[in-house]
Amino acid sequence: MVQYQAADLDASFAALADATRRGVLEQLGRAEASITELAETFRITLTGMKKHVVVLERAGLVTTEKIGRVRTCRLGPRDLEEEAAWIEHRRQLWNARFDALDDVVRDLKRKETANGPKKR
Amino acid sequence: MVQYQAADLDASFAALADATRRGVLEQLGRAEASITELAETFRITLTGMKKHVVVLERAGLVTTEKIGRVRTCRLGPRDLEEEAAWIEHRRQLWNARFDALDDVVRDLKRKETANGPKKR
DNA sequence: CTGATACTGAACCATATGGTTCAGTATGCT
């Protein structure tokens, strides 16, 4: 069984809980980019974007490398496998529960039909 | 193509970014529970647990129903499908990128071998 | 009616978040 690391999940779900940071991940999915480029895309200050990048780095979703004046940002090293696994596991329990509920509802409807439709 | 609703993703990723709330979802995956029961499991006050439940409700991950004095909490109506889809989509781009990187590395190694191993 | 139970809401607290501005430092260009 997979063991989820609470702190890791905290950090990456928190990182994903912001539209700007999700946008950064999308942009980096297409091509690497500098802090300046990312800041321009999202119309915020360099300093503001730097902070987002730090959050993404701490979550392990982005790596950066400074060459000369420019810090280049890329995806990785984590690939959200753990988060995907957590969500999928939950979804399975979820759906099992909803299926069970469906059965109950179906059962009720069947009985209701057998007793004739209820008056309004 | 799926359209992701930024506000929905914000709310549910934020809801998932806390170990206590993830624990609540797990517990509710096994059986419905009252606020009191949840608060006891996680050793926090009733008021504190109420707030977590409100967050999960706003994210659509939990529904509650108050009968008499007791508010019963259950999973639903959302089942994290959108979140799973977002993560999976990202993972695909991710992995495509890493595969491409692998190719480059493999290519470099091949050339290196062809030119004889580099001195340390 | 009385007391216990289960929650609710307001107020407060410390810390985090998402943003800014301003003042650097380090690097590249001419």
Place this chain on the structure above:
DNA sequence: AGCATACTGAACCATATGGTTCAGTATCAG
């Protein structure tokens, strides 16, 4: 050298978060 570029760090701000306590309200049990 001298200027522009790219980032960095400190300080500040408003709001949100995760928790608490305290003072209710509503319901159930006897």
